[in-house]
Amino acid sequence: MQVKGVKTRDLILQAAKGLFFERGFHETSMSLIADESGLGKGTLYWHFNSKEELFNEMLKHEVENVIKRIRANINQQLPYQQILKGIIEESVEKMRENKKDLQFFLDHQEFINQETRHNFFQLYLSLHKEIQEFLEIGIKKGILRDESSDLMAGAMLGLLQGMNPLLKIGQVEKSAVVEFLYRFLAAGIMTDQKREGR
Secondary structure: OHHHHHHHHHHHHHHHHHHHHHHOOOOOOHHHHHHHHOOOHHHHHHHOOOHHHHHHHHHHHHHHHHHHHHHHHHHOOOOHHHHHHHHHHHHHHHHHHOOOOOHHHHHOHHHOOHHHHHHHHHHHHHHHHHHHHHHHHHHHOOOEOOOOHHHHHHHHHHHHHHOHHHHHOOOOOHHHHHHHHHHHHHHHHEOHHHOOOO
């Protein structure tokens, strides 16, 4: 019975994600989500008290998935440089898959309640912390420059987000974005001898 509830919740989250990314927060109603998921509106309200709660849970689910993929990359027994490139590739692929991604949230955040903005910020900080911890490993190993891992993580996330518009309109290929970001980051944060994997 518990498994069915989890599957239903996941089904609702997937339907909501598609609609929120396609239509935006205010143009997506609980009725539309019910129709898209093939469930009754009452079932939605059984799992989520409001559209805001559903939206918050969808954001949390998305960020947790990104963090899981980052951890999966980190846990591989690969050279640090390859793991860094893998994290960039995963992030770019995620942006490419969701061409109408969380940018809509950033573009319309003045219309979203304070609790949702706070939750989004906390999720961003979780992602930032995960990347920061990975960068600290590189600093300790002498692969990355001895700079602020906090600022490096912020710069990395900013660069990734900055590529979003180019990926959305299909102006550049995913592989070109991954290679550019890796080379750009490597030139900026890796020590000279580690840039080429030496």
